[in-house]
Amino acid sequence: MQDASLADDDAFADGGYPVQPRGALEQLKALSLTAKLTIVYVLVCAHLTLLSRDLVLYLGCMVAHAALIIPLLKWWQKHSHACPLDMVIRSFGMGYCGMALGVVLTLLLGFMVLILATVALPFMIVLWLGLPIYVVGIEELFRVLIARRLKSGLDMSRETITHQIAYTATSVGYAAASAALNFVVLASLEGYLAGEHDIDPDLSPDGAPALDFKVAAAAGLIRMAFSVPVQVLAGYMTGLNTTRRLPFKRVGLEAFALRSALMVLSILWELLLPSWLGLIAVIGTNIGIVWLMVRRIKRVEAQLPQEYFQRVGYLQAFGYGRVEAQLPQEYLQRVGYLQAFGYGVLPGGDPDEVEIPDNIRQLV
Structure with a gap:
């Protein structure tokens, strides 16, 4: 009978890493059913913009998806020897579907509360500032819960560096879903006006200029360009805090605080400053929050000893559990x-x- 220790040696070939399928085709064949359904779901959602029969909106949606997915896959290639593609796709799908659905429902509930509260005008400012904080809190909660779900599915220990991959991929998925939702809504509205009612979508019923869908699509891409770095850094920061074994209630606290500050300050600048000054202030605030996130991430990474990554990361990271258990x-x-x-x-x-x-x- 073959010695069990020799069998375990074979399972950790190529310098101690678990054997991964080599080549893109083999990686795709090794995908789980959930990952394959995720790919189909994302493709269907991305092509919903064809409802508008507007090539510009369709291309804008494709560019938004490509600008997010391609860098994610390139980043994964650097860790492909230790991180399965299946985990990246499922993490992306959890953000694209589960997180986006939960946040959209939360937004609808929040706006209903906001409308009902319009009778209390003194509280309107508080509500306008409180709703973004509420939504950011729900986003970060979903991010943590989804990553915990991925952790249980991959049977990995809580302190592995896998969470930095999973949280970041989930954040990219959510950002892609937000961009897709923007384009799908525009496409549906344009298709409804132009197709069902034979109305020029560039004109309102009284003949005055109405919503310019091309400008709205461009604004959606600009918004995505500024929101994605914050989303991705928030996911990476949360994963890094999980790697540090912080308590559950503190895992997403830093990302929640920084993103809430960004949302509240952006609304204040739009309300208090003229249009162009408000836009410049919002962009400057966004850049400042990104700088604070990067600085915090570098400081946390500098506190983790090199032997920790050698002992915890290299062999048992990226979803393969503790070596002692195997x-x-x-x-x-x-x-x-x-x-x-x-x-x-x-x-x-x-x-x-x-x-x-x-x-x-x-x-x-």
């Missing part, structure tokens, strides 16, 4: 992945009898 106790006592990386021998092991496999010896 290898027999006898193998751990005889070899031990800590000793393989130069961190001593596990309890019960004899330093003089340790045999390091060739595929791990290369990493020492």
